[in-house]
Amino acid sequence: MLLTHAAERALLHKTTAALGVVVCLWLCALSSGCHHDVAVPELTCDMRGVSGDAxxxxxxxxxxxxxxxxxxxxxxxxxxxxxxxxxxxxxxxxxxxxxxxxxxxxxxxxxxxxxxxxxxxxxxxxxxxxxxxxxxxxxxxxxxxxxxxxxxxxxxxxxxxxxxxxxxxxxxxxxxxxxxxxxxxPVSFRQDVRRDAPEGLPAAGCSVVVFYVDGLRPDVLEEMSAMHHVPHLTEHFIDGGTHMRNTFTAFPSDTITSNGTMWTGCFSDRHGIKGQIRFSRQRLESESGLDPMGPSRTSRLLRPHGTDKLIHNAQAATVGYFEGNEAEIRWKSSKRTGIPAVYDYLRVEGNDWATGVLPIMTDAPPSMWTRSLARHLPYFQAHQAWQYIDDANAHFAVRHLLNREQPLTVIWLPETDSVSHKYCRGQFGTTRKTIAMADVLVGDVTEELRAQGRLQNTYLVLVSDHGHLGGRKTHLTRYDLVHELFFREREVTADGRWVGGGLGLSVRQHRLENWHTGDTKDKMVYVDGNSDGAARIFLPRGNYQSGDWNGPNRPADLLAYQIAPHLPAVDLPQYIVSSRAVNHAGEEQNPVDLALMKLDDRSILITTADRGQAIIDRRQRKKGGWEYRYTVVDNVRPGANGAAEFDVVENPKTDPLKLLQEVWPQYFTYYHDEEKWLQLTAPTEYPDGVVTLTRHMLWQDHLKVREQEYAPDLVVTARHGWFFGTQNTPGTTHGYPLADAVRATWYLSGPNIRRGARIHEPARLADLTPTILTMASVNTRPEWFEGTVRRTVFATAAAEPSADDTPVHWRDVDLQAWDKLDYAPVPEFDRQPITVNRPGSPWDVNNIAYNALTVGDWSVFRLVDDALAPGKDKKKPVTETVDSIERRGRRSRHKWVAEGTHALNVSEVSLSDYSLTSSGNMYRANGVVDWLQNRGTRLDEKISDKVGRNTVLGAPKVNRAVDGVQDGYWDVYKYVQRLMVEVLDETVLNGLENNVDRAINASRKTPPEILVQ
Ligand SMILES: [Zn+2]
Structure with a gap:
């Protein structure tokens, strides 16, 4: 550490000043507790422009x-x-x-x-x-x-x-x-960017701030904007930016898989993040990407960093030492996919991304983030934490991220998605309040950027990871695929004929299981797909009784799957799509839409109940990338060596993806590249389906080891109007390959970006990372990504054929969802397993533990506020005073004041800071060291300038050494912190709950068959 006399004096001065601030704030706190009587002011309104005969x-x-x-x-x-x-x-x-x-x-x-x-x-x-x-x-x-x-x-x-x-x-x-x-x-005018518009360039030296509003439907945003309820999003994006109208996520349209695609610029057959839950055939255990430790696990699956990387390499070397080089390579590729994420490209250049909590994170959670959450979360309400994450992430960004001045800041606002899942009609009901709140938070962040004088050098991006299906014209009906189809007892007659019921198989889901008598732990079907539009199914290899989990099934096994020796084999894809159920309107339907199965390393089979079957096969193009062919087939049957045989349908009248409604049948004869398929399928019910379904079911060569362990046998999707789940919800969901679920929000604005413009050319979320890196002036190569840089968003000086502004009328944005919808939940399966794991209850053991852990994060100032005026929705004079003093400090013209205010972080003094070694005080110490380094560097530069040398005090060298120690310290600190939470939360508490569940359910097993007349 470099300590000059000047710096020493400055530190002393600063410490005194900080103490002064704290005392002053306490005085403010004590004096501001008085109450006023309710005096309701007169209603006033601006009458300008209102004529007398209104x-x-x-x-x-x-x-x-x-x-x-x-x-x-x-x-x-x-x-x-x-x-x-x-x-x-x-x-x-x-x-x-x-x-x-x-x-x-x-x-x-x-x-x-x-x-x-x-x-x-x-x-x-x-x-x-x-x-x-x-x-x-x-x-x-x-x-x-x-x-x-x-x-x-x-x-x-x-x-x-x-x-x-x-x-x-x-x-x-x-x-x-x-x-x-x-x-x-019209309600507004838009510039429709022509397909052949020239490609422009981003301005140099800009940073990028991404607002990632989970699950936001772009059509709902446009409607709310026309109704004047999202002023900030309208100013910055709808009026002030360019809308990529036809942007689609990959399949399944879930948060974790989409994040893999958004932040790597690749599809899941390359980045290897294939679903929300990872079920291991080897260990017969599952991990969730949505658990508290999920984000860090997902990022480590791509590439371990820091301490994780050291440990990963040491373990690999041990395997190599005892079992040889090949075993070491296999071990490594079983643990990580090696695909870089957007932060890896930034780190190569000595930068990083700045994020709060995100579905993929290298820090979990980022230091000090829990304080931003504790600031908003009511005391002892950890089970409600999901309702406060938007506020926490936006606050954390204003407080801790923007001042880092990294090239990329990502602010995740997940509540639009979580409220949509839980509450009536999703974004056509309750969620609109959440979206209006998100707009306020976006306004807070852009206001901070403006106050820091950085807004004009910042690219703003608004993106969602997927859409949501349902709620507009109808509620979704739940289909309990796990219990109704797989678990339900087989109905067998006295002479041994199987005449109905379900498959009579024991079932497992993440943290839930339901067993039939006679089944041991390797005789079960694992289903990942609760409250979702898609489900992934894992079965024992060869037949149900085999107990063999050494890899996925071969196609012939699944087309004639033996569930018990005395029963005929089942064509599983056909059996599943043929299942029937009654929806909430009393109509009997096929709740399963598509059943997907891998045929071999280059092709997949799609089976439907009402539109036949098709095969998609792909091959590598000589000039790079893939091309695909879509063929309608029938009579799919088991063939030799575990393969499938089929007949090609010469003049198909129908096809599983309903492409014949949009595309000439001749197209089916040829292979087309991914760009062509995106164009062809964008207007269909399954946008980009040919590419994304194939990409999900196949695994590229570097993932072969992982495929054996993690690939499902079948993937099924729910029909429009249905979702898979065990519990009812009046909300909406995603996961489907259908348009409402795969259409994502994507707007961009900033220097040189077209304003009030729309691009109709289809795009993919895989385009996000390469486009962001380009805006942040990071050099990239096309072969690093499967997405492309979208350069038509940038205006050019080139003479462009003038596009007349297109008027947008209310009828163009009105989603016609004004009718009241009746909600009639369907009865739940009567023998669901009992579980003590209740994430929504304050008495769940995990929530009790989280509550205990958050006590240390409680803000001292908020405690004073609440002591002065307890209760909900009360004003917080102390907190607000501290915040406003600090905000003034942070925005000070003098850099030393701004940085010092930030380092001391007074507004986040919490109970645990009464310990000198709390994370908050460590963070402050770290910040003060940075602050001193910067002051020292400035002094060094001033003196050096005078004497005409690069450095007099040796600041650069000393700073590098100090930075090294700081980084190493933080990395180990975070590693240990994460390990502790993993052990406590996942091993001790979840293990406890799982064992209790098993004990309760052991006596409730039922036989797999029942006798009927
Ligand atoms: Zn999501």
Whole structure:
């Protein structure tokens, strides 16, 4: 460490100053605890532009006759102003919440979630609460908001009203101007970028900030933007950037697989991250990518770093020493796939990415992140942590990530996805509140960038990892594939004929199992696919009784699978797709859509119940990359040597992926490259399906060792309107290869990027990493990735054929999801295993442990706030004061103040900091060392400049040595921390729960067959 006199003096000065700040904050804290009585201010609204003859819509009238008749098809434009109060505020906090403009609000109180609004809102529909709505005659209500231009749906009198379930306690009014223009007026204009648009270049010296909103549907975002409910996303992305309208994720459309693709720029047959759960045939154990330790495990699967890398290499060397070189290589390729992620490319250049919690992380969790979570999470509510991660990640970014000035910052906002899964209608219901909140958080981060003077040198990216299916026109019906199809007892007659029931097999899922009498632990089927649109199925090799788990089955085995010696063999793909179930509307359907099976190293088979079968085969192109052929087949049967035989259908009338509806049958004769297939399939029900289904089922050569251990035998997908799971949900889900699930959000904005533009050319999430690296001025080579850099997003000086701006009308973005949907859950399977693992309960052992661990992270300032004014939604004067002082420090013009404020990190003083060696104090010590190094370097530069030398004090050399010690220390610290959590959480607590489960369920085993008449 370099300690000059100047630096020493500065440190002393700084420490005194910091103590001063702390004392001052405490004084502020003590003086700010006084209360005010609720004095409700008058409603005010901006009346500029409101003409005298505007129609008045009082907030306490359900419907107001506009006095105007409209003809069906006639254009009507409504412009609204004014402000209403939809309840009488009881507390100061309720004053702001009680007001709404004509656009309404998604920030309703949770207690109103289940109310019936005239136009379905809150927990049951897509409309904002308390917005202006309209109706023609006795027709159904429609959304008006603060401006709307539509063609009337019917002929009759126009009525206007407020979207409120109870208007009696309302005050205020809306002022509405109604006109009948010649044509319907647009909500905005977009520049449609032509297919042959010239490719531009990014500006140099910029960094990239990615907002990754998990599961966000781009069509929902566009609709909410047109309704004026996502102002920041509209400013930065929809109006201010370029929308890649046809961006698709790979298959399955789940978070973990998609993250593999997003951050490596490759498909899963190369990066090897194949699903949310990894089931090992060797160990008969599964690991989840969604568990607390999942993100670090997923990143280590690509490549171990730091201490992990040292240990990985040492273990490999030991294997090599005892078993030889080949065994060492096999061992290594069984543990990691070796594919670099976006941070590896940055690290080569001496940089890194800066992230909070993400589905793939090298630090898990990043130092100090738990404090950002503890700041928002109510005390002892670890089981609700998922509801606070958006706030924690955004806060962590403002507090700890942006100041690192790394080329890439990623902010994951996962709540849009988790709320969609759990709550009514997903993004056509409850989730809209979450999206509106995410918009506020995006605003906080961009505001910080602006205040630091960096916004104009920053590329902003908005991306989602997949979409969500369901909720728009219908609820999804659950199909319990695991129990109804695999576990349910076989129905056998007295003379031994198998006439119905299920397959009668014992089943395992991640942390759940259900056994039949007589089955030992290697006689079972493993299914990964709970609450999902896709499921991956693992079976014993050869036949169910074999107990052989040394590798996946051969096609012939699965086409004639022996489940018991006394029963006929089963054609599993056909059996599974033929299963029937009744949906919530009472219709019997085939809940399984596609069954996928690998045929050999270059081809796969797709089986459907109603559209026959097809084979996709691929081969390597001479100039690199792959090309694929899609062939409709029938009569698929077991052949010689475990292979499958089939007949090609000459003039197919139908095909599993419904491509014949869009594509000439002649196309099926030839191989086409991946770009061509993407173009052909983008408008179909299975966008990019030919490529992504094949990529999922096949494994490239470097993953052969892993394939033996981790490849499923069959992968099945749920039909539109269905999902696989054991528990009901009124929410929505993904995983399917269907358009609503695979269409991802992708917008870009920043220097040189087209504004208000749309690119219709299909793209893939595999394009994200190469495009980000290009924007961050990192040199890349095309062969490193399977995605490509999307250069048409950059405007060029070249003369471009002028594209007239395309008007966007409300009907183009209106998703027509306004009807109320009834939810009727289907009965659950009656003999589900009992489990003590209840992640949603505060009494689950893991949650008790997390709660105990978070006590140390509780903020001292928040404790004071809560002591002064206990309860929900109360103001936090101390926390806010500390934050604002610190924010001022961080944004100071003087770099030494900004960096010093950051190093001391006063706002995050927590209970554990009463120990000198807490992680918070370690972090501070680390920050102060950095701060001193920077001061020393500055001084060195100043002196050196004067004497005309590079260095006088030797700062560069000393800094390198100090950095080395700091990095090594942090790496080991984090390694030990992670190991401790792994041992506690996964080995001790999960092991305890699993053993209890086994003991409870042991006496509940049932025989696999029952006798019927
Ligand atoms: Zn996701």
């Amino acid at each position: 129609l008045v819509v009082p907030a306490n009238a359900q419907w107001v006759d506009s006095g105007m008749d409209v003809q069906s098809g006639e254009s009507v434009t409504l412009v609204a102003h004014g402000r209403i109060r939809h309840l009488i505020p009881q507390t100061e906090q309720e004053i702001e919440k009680s007001e709404a403009g004509p656009a309404g609000t998604f920030f309703y109180d949770d207690s109103q979630g289940h109310q019936e609004f005239p136009l379905p809102a809150a927990g049951s529909g897509p409309a904002p609460c308390y917005c202006l709505i309209g109706r023609i005659g006795e027709g159904r209500p429609f959304f008006v908001g603060d401006g709307m231009s539509i063609a009337a749906e019917s002929t009759g009198r126009l009525y206007l009203g407020v979207n409120d379930f109870d208007v009696s306690d309302n005050t205020g009014e809306f002022y509405v101007e109604v006109s009948k223009p010649d044509t319907v007026q």
